[in-house]
Amino acid sequence: MIASAAAVVTALLLGAGLTWAVERLFARSGWDAGPTRGAELRGGLDLPNADRWLLPAGPVVALAGVALATVVVPFGPGLIGRDLGIGLFYVIVVVDFVVLGLALAGWGANTPDSVEAFYRIVAQLVAYVVPLGLAYVGVVMMARSLSTVTVVEAQRDLWFVVLQPLGFLLYLVTGLMQSYRAPFLEPFADSIGGGVLGVTGGWSALLWRVALAGVLFVVAAIGAVLYLGGPSGSWLPGWAWMLAKTYALMALMLGLGRCVRPLSTAGMLALSWKVLIPAGLVNVLLVGGLILLGVGPRA
């Protein structure tokens, strides 16, 4: 148990570090850096009105959520922290702890910018949580299981991205929302001084960096599991496939996200309710039709 916990944390740290490197490729000067903006790692900030418990609790809660989510990500055949029966639902739930951590730190820092960031974070949660669930549902219907390992096995013959392209697009958009990357970086925008990241320093800035890179890593890894067959593939070992798919998906998301103008929180909510949720419902209908027609993995 301790060994697998250590392996999970190592995977998370390596993944977050590599994610940080990938993100640097998509950085341009003049663009809003969002969650990747530089934070002062050496010294702490003096915030006279900060809540001295909630502010340091934020990054710890967020990092714990990301680490818990990494547990069910299958990095290869047998390379998984724990194959939970409700693994995918578990991922949706524990990634919410990142939102909680950002909310705690945003409110706890008690500066106008960080409190504004707290409001935007909660609004963004409201925007993405329903379409995110709908993006998972299509896959769960075809694989007939919530376990990540079973979902990977169900894509032995054909990846779900071929069968459910609409669901894949939905996942790309909601995944960007969930990881606060462009064009959905409103809570970390330069106009509010980077939000929570603008009021951190020292160890908490480091934890935020790992947590925010880790959340993108987890989102991309789960996307690879859901739609790209996870660690399955020929010639190469499973972990190599998994990493290649994860980082390819991440690069696709970051690159596509930079092609669009950043959306405000209100724009995100409008997008979510007017486009993403109807698209998700249509996707569920299409997948149900495919299952009735007998397309998809055999039980």
Next chain:
Amino acid sequence: MTAAFELTAFGVCASIAVAGALGMTTTMSMFRSGIFLMASFIGVAGLFILLSADLIGLLQVMMYIGGFLVMILFMVLVMHDPGGAMMAGMDMAPLERWSSLGLVPRQPSEAGQDGHRQGEAGDQATATGHGGHAEPDEPRQGSEAHGEQAPAHDGAANAMPHEAHGGHGEHAARQHGHASHEHEHGGGHGGMDMGEMDMSMVTPVRPLAAWLALGVGIVLVGMLVLRPAWSVSDALPDPDSARRVGHLLMDKYMVAFEGAGFLILIGVFGAVLLARPSAYPDDASRGARVAVDAKPEPIRGDRLAPQAGADRTAGHASGHDTHHQHGGDAG
């Protein structure tokens, strides 16, 4: 899972649940109150997971994180002192002090010197007793009756944030000091500083409620302990409880489940109806920064008369100018 691990996990989850509930009722910060309640429910979710009901436990976590954050947001919107900075400097019972640890009372000197800037987080601009020192001979006009203490204090507390918004930190401090003197006089705490005010006066029924809750808890636990026979079953819980729950929802309880979904759908329709864009021309106010205590940009062509009297930004030339300029546009 060994018995020792189970016992430890039960102890941890149960104490999180109980401590969260206690913290919820005793902290001075309403934001923390919500977070404590969330922690309490997450502890209960841990108990569900220990009972092999992992789906129910995770549902509980998901509902309460998302739901409580939104609830806290609405609470912050309508409350005067959601961060508890106003009350943090007051005297508290040990439990209250514990669950309010780390709350920083706003220093009155800052509020006085740079009132407008500090007003950005205005409702937290607080006066921790300096007001009381400044005017020690304030005439005490407080009511003698016990029953009127709480309303008097409430009124003062309500009045204070508005003053603080205006950038008159000193004035707010004086008001608060005055309020505290009234309070002390009525409560028989004469001669004490405001910093040592008895917080239980703010909610006078709380001791009663605490004893009632303790009594009910003891009765419930007693009924559980003294129950004559616990039937012990050898059946193992179903590891795939998600499938069982799904079958029950789609089979036995389908009408109730779909009915609840239908009600929520009607609720969504109602919300959309209320928020339809033609009713409130709010596009211009989308850019307003909520946390900053600046006057929001007036909406062009809203046909409202310019606000009468000296509003709180009237002293600042820029705010004044833009206000009238937009007023001219509207007219």
